[in-house]
Amino acid sequence: MTVRAPNPPAATLHEPIRVGAIDCANRIFMAPLTRCRSTPGSDAPNELNARYYVQRASAGLIISEATQISAQGKGYMGAPGVYSPAQREGWKTVTAAVHAAGGKIVAQLWHVGRVSHPDLQVDGALPVAPSAINPGLFTTTANGKQPSVTPRALETAEIPGIVEDYRHAAQIAKDAGFDGVEIHAANGYLLEQFMRDATNLRTDEYGGSIANRIKLTLQVVDAAISVWGAARVGIRLSPISRANNCPLDSNTQAVYGALVAQLSARNIAFLHFIEGDTQIQHSHDGFDFAAARARFAGTYIANNGYTPAMAQDALARGTVDAVAFGRAFIANPDLPARLRRGAPLAAYDPKTVYKSGEVGYTDYPALDAARA
Template sequence: MQAKLFTPLSLGDLTLPNRVVMAPLTRNRAKPDGDVPHALNATYYEQRASAGLIITEATQITPEGKGYIQTPGIYSTEQVAGWRKVTDAVHAKGGRIFLQLWHVGRISHVSLQPDGKQPVAPSPVAAEAQTFIATGFAEVSEPRALELEEIPGLIEDYRKAAENARTAGFDGVEVHAANGYLIDQFLRDGTNKRTDAYGGSAENRTRLLAEVLETVTKVYPAKRVGVRFSPFSKFNDMSDSDPMETFTAAIARANDAGLGYVHLVEGEMGQSRDLPPGADIAKLRAGFSGAYMANNGYDRERAIEAVDSGEVDLVAFGRLFLANPDLVERLEKDTPLNEPDQDTFYGGDAHGYTDYPRLEEVAA
């Protein structure tokens, strides 16, 4: 009997052929001039089109939303045209692809910001974190707090980015509200010290998220929109006094918006799946009526078991998809997997990007 992991799932009117998702993976291979996707990126995503759904690498919605060199944007006509090459290539192979909408907030450096300005954040709380700039790794710069009157413009940036994603041919979008970036910074009380309508209570700290989801779901049908959270991850120097309260409220916002899925990083991003005392993913999941996408440390056995049991609906794979363009076939047939080469994860050329062998090439 076929494992449920390899069976279709519908997000509204969009049917995914299987439940194996390519997670968003930053690869720093956009054109340095203008952060534009190009032919090499199209080849990379096209190779992985057998995924039930591809979620692109995080893509900045504005120049101010950029935190690392050579990450792609979705705010210029050149970027939209570059992404259109990607979506056309994926669709030609029968694939489905969502764009991940990203604003890094405080996880940036003045050298990456327009006119060398300070990065923005909910509050002027500096992160003990590093980013990648033209000269290599660097400590992130001290941010300034977004003024209350700037927030409507930020929400408009999300709307324009979603419109651009639609123009570029994406099947949907995922709002990045995880891993210590801007929306996550608003959600958590370790980084959000505001005393206005966007700070204080969990209801207020989730207000920006709700407004972003509201504007994005006016561009795409709600079932073609997802959101990613990392409730228990400390990545990028994040903390919260009561993550269960915070993320119960955040997931309620996603549920109210009628989204197609919630995508959770279970545990520490890219590391341990262990949860802190009181953390309860099943309880968080129970607050959302759409599809639940799990992420972090899943292998074949765990993924099959989790989907068969009904514990999760979709499983997002990161490193395994990076090294195995035909991951769905390999998982279904239970064949050996290519090992990812960590030295080529960020930046570079086709090596470690589009040259991982497919199963038939290994056999040959």
């Protein structure tokens, strides 16, 4: 087992850090934030998206909004993809603009699994999942808010095709100029559905034992490594989040502990943990995050309800290497500068998070413009 070597605590959030092969100017990372403003019809990023990311390019590392690896992986209207030529060209616009502004950005690769609806699938197909269990959700489609349906359980023979979709998406992300990729294995989406025994009732090689249930996630990681090399691949996990009505595993510590050990052995760049339940900010009950971090040799990124003071304290104590901020980056595009100056943070408007257009997206001013 690879064991983490002790690192000296960081003095401040503003210290640079090398994450695998990615040099980051500070430890104030931008968490993935679904904003549903890609181009209708193609799900390709556009100039508005580029402007949004450029405004936030002072983050040490931007983790892109969740980006579907295939048409089948889609679960939200307006979410972008990273599998077609149009999407590749759209992301090129984004990454070039971020790099010109001095930023770094990785693509978050995503398949929603059962968290979808036939209205969002090609030819009205059923969403897919490890097992045919209805998530009991509502999905917004062009036909309005629709109750979820019971997904179709993937056949064993189909699963290599899912892995190939991830590999292909990783290649498109590389061609589009990203600095790396993050595998989205959190928040009750496809990979986490496979990992948890509450949503995986399979009896084949992808079900039953812990080793079988984490197998798909590891195959996806290996596919990304085949494109990028381990030093530009990371993963996001949420061991105790019930997001998207995904019940917790019956032995959370064992499942995610085994997964982290395997990820560390692969020498991937970073582990991005949602520390707690996304519905209960910064709740750590039910999982030993410190033990997971100790088993991982790469960079540990923490997320979920961290205030700047909490983040600074965690860095000083050496319990995290960087902190990913989500909501704070929505309303404060220049968040690192505000934190450096001790300036107050603007509040985001939740009513505009998933709307279309500039309002609530690119119209939050930087500090000096707000004061003016």
